[in-house]
Amino acid sequence: MNEPQVILVDDNDQAIGTMGKQEAHVQGQLHRAISVLVFNTKGEWLIHQRALGKYHCGGLWTNACCSHPAPGEKSRDAAIRRLQEEMGIKATQLEKLFQFKYEVAFENQLTEHEIDHVYKVITNDVPDINTEEVAAYKYLSHSELTELIKKDPSSFTPWFKLIIEKFNNLNPKQLS
Numbered sequence: 254m255n256e257p258q259v260i261l262v263d264d265n266d267q268a269i270g271t272m273g274k275q276e277a278h279v280q281g282q283l284h285r286a287i288s289v290l291v292f293n294t295k296g297e298w299l300i301h302q303r304a305l306g307k308y309h310c311g312g313l314w315t316n317a318c319c320s321h322p323a324p325g326e327k328s329r330d331a332a333i334r335r336l337q338e339e340m341g342i343k344a345t346q347l348e349k350l351f352q353f354k355y356e357v358a359f360e361n362q363l364t365e366h367e368i369d370h371v372y373k374v375i376t377n378d379v380p381d382i383n384t385e386e387v388a389a390y391k392y393l394s395h396s397e398l399t400e401l402i403k404k405d406p407s408s409f410t411p412w413f414k415l416i417i418e419k420f421n422n423l424n425p426k427q428l429s
Contacts, residue, residue, distance in 0.1 A: 259284040259321045266352065266368045271324045275308070281356070281364035284321065287332045288416060290350070290373040291317035291342065297392040299380065301340065303410070304388050309359045312388065315410040317342075317380075319369075328370040336374070340390070341381025347372040351419055357411040371416055 256273040262285050263269050277284050291299035298316075305311040318339050322331030329347055336342050349372050356366040380390050393401065402409055402417060 257321070258324050260324055262368055264354070274321065278308070278363040278365065281358070281366045283354075283366045283368065285328065286319065286321050286365075286367040286369040286412075287328050287335065288316050288369050288371045288412065289318035289332050289336050289344075289347065290371065290416070290420070291336070291340070291344075292373065292375045293377050293392060294375060295392075295394075297394055298398050299340075299390060299392055300398065300413075301380075301382070301390040302388040304384065304386055306385070309361055309363050309365070310410045313410045314408055315413040316416060317390075319410070319412065329372065332370070332372045339383050339386045341383070342374075342376060342378045344374040344376055344378070347374050350423065353415065353419060355412060355415055365412065367412070369412060369416075371419075 256275060258271045259274050259277045260268050261270040261272055261282055266285065272282055300314050301317060302312060302314050303310050318336045320331065320335040322328050329349065332347055333345060336344055349370065352368055352370045354368045356364065358364045382390060402414060406414060
């Protein structure tokens with residue numbers, strides 16, 4: 254069995270073991286995750302629609318990249334790797350914005366219980382999407398994105414709505 258493994262963590266984000274990704278989501282085990290926010294030089298957000306075949310949240314819109322570091326892999330390295338694998342964007346100048354813990358149960362009996370490390374990168378690279386991960390993508394201004402989430406929150410992943418909320422509460426100096 255070649256199921257990808259996730260890093261199980263305690264409430265302080267200290268690694269305490271590993272588990273198969275699917276099993277961790279079935280059991281609702283707290284594990285480490287990464288999210289990447291991609292902006293172009295106009296300040297627009299790159300968002301993507303998750304492929305319909307994803308194990309949960311298929312067809313929902315979310316941040317440019319969301320995944321899990323592999324055991325022994327640093328979160329920043331995982332963010333760089335997964336951004337390239339999912340969106341075809343090579344970016345090494347990632348900046349960590351924040352991390353947060355959340356838990357969301359889904360209708361399919363899976364639970365996301367994660368400490369999510371959130372990074373940002375500014376690039377004008379054109380995505381070359383992995384269609385097993387991504388159905389579509391688009392760029393939106395912050396105001397367009399906020400309005401879209403307000404109009405139709407069920408079209409967005411739960412963690413992305415939390416990221417937007419936390420992003421909006423950052424000090425502007427943290428964003429430059």
